[in-house]
Amino acid sequence: MQHIAWLKKPIIKFIISLVVVLAGIVVIRLISEDHTAEVDGFIHLTMIDLEGETIFDEDIPFYQGDSFYDILDQQFDLICATATYAQDETCSYTFNNFAYQGKVILGIKHDDVEIVSNWSNTFLAFYTHHESEYVLSTVGPSNIPFENGDRFMIKHEHVGE
Amino acid sequence: MAINQKTLIKDTALIAICAAVLLAQQIAFSFLPNVQLTTLLIVIYAKTLGFKRTSLIVIIHVLAYNILSPFGAVTPIHLPSMFIGWMIIPFSLATFLKKVDSPLGLAIFGFIFGFIYGWAYIPAQVFFIGSPLIPYLMMDIPFEIVMGITNFLTIYWLYPPLKTSFAEQLQKFEQKEKNDGR
Numbered sequence: 001m002q003h004i005a006w007l008k009k010p011i012i013k014f015i016i017s018l019v020v021v022l023a024g025i026v027v028i029r030l031i032s033e034d035h036t037a038e039v040d041g042f043i044h045l046t047m048i049d050l051e052g053e054t055i056f057d058e059d060i061p062f063y064q065g066d067s068f069y070d071i072l073d074q075q076f077d078l079i080c081a082t083a084t085y086a087q088d089e090t091c092s093y094t095f096n097n098f099a100y101q102g103k104v105i106l107g108i109k110h111d112d113v114e115i116v117s118n119w120s121n122t123f124l125a126f127y128t129h130h131e132s133e134y135v136l137s138t139v140g141p142s143n144i145p146f147e148n149g150d151r152f153m154i155k156h157e158h159v160g161e
Numbered sequence: 162m163a164i165n166q167k168t169l170i171k172d173t174a175l176i177a178i179c180a181a182v183l184l185a186q187q188i189a190f191s192f193l194p195n196v197q198l199t200t201l202l203i204v205i206y207a208k209t210l211g212f213k214r215t216s217l218i219v220i221i222h223v224l225a226y227n228i229l230s231p232f233g234a235v236t237p238i239h240l241p242s243m244f245i246g247w248m249i250i251p252f253s254l255a256t257f258l259k260k261v262d263s264p265l266g267l268a269i270f271g272f273i274f275g276f277i278y279g280w281a282y283i284p285a286q287v288f289f290i291g292s293p294l295i296p297y298l299m300m301d302i303p304f305e306i307v308m309g310i311t312n313f314l315t316i317y318w319l320y321p322p323l324k325t326s327f328a329e330q331l332q333k334f335e336q337k338e339k340n341d342g343r
Contacts, residue, residue: 013317013318016265016317017313017314017317017318020272020310020313020314021310021314024306024307024309024310027302027306028302028303028306028307031299031302031303032303130293130296135291135292135293136290136291136292138292138293138296138297138300139300
């Protein structure tokens, strides 16, 4: 590439850098979607414990404006992670960094059954039904997209399974 | 001791030091996803040390990072992706980008590399982990943009002074080697 003298000037370098950063921010903003319900509806949820037993397999309702986390929060007693991944039954902490914005769910309690991760050896894996099979969700529970009739599975798994 | 043996020992030490610097900064920046100086350093190593020595640095870095990282190793199926991802830099700079040496040209390469590095993980993620391709691609775009911007800014601003400084130190190191050999 030809060496252009004016490109050496710090002010030009600064402007080019600023343009690159701003363009990146704009693109990230444009592709970031808000995954909340536009209308009321139902999703089908299956929950499986560490032994592979199905402990929940029902349709649960959602309402306009709900996120996937909100649906679970309305239906179950949740245990969330604090900033240091300690268990918090109030679910008051929300992660808000670049890598992840939202809640981290460590446990779900329903009637007399519960699946609770100890975070060291086990975790809750969230699966979405894609085409004909369940696939691991690529985002956390606050950002999982859903529509009326979608199917989901939450599985308590050992790390490295 | 024969000169060749001395050279070999010095080369080994140089590669180990460069790999250690690479590892230390990557661990130091681990809390910021995709923000690192790894791309900048590998570009500088590739431009000053050449393809062979940089490849060895990358091999050591990938193995050491996965053994020593306090944030945990990547899963074994991701290891080839990580290795191939980082090896793209010395390979590109030793072949079709051999003549590119301007900060802007390398910064643009660094920006594009941010995306290519992310794509290197797609085969393992889709075929072994089972993630759906399109949602995974979409989810990864913000991280690729962050890596691209980090690469662009660090190379554009820090490549000229760091390369000069590193080349000077390397020259002194190699000069001393020649003097010792007399």
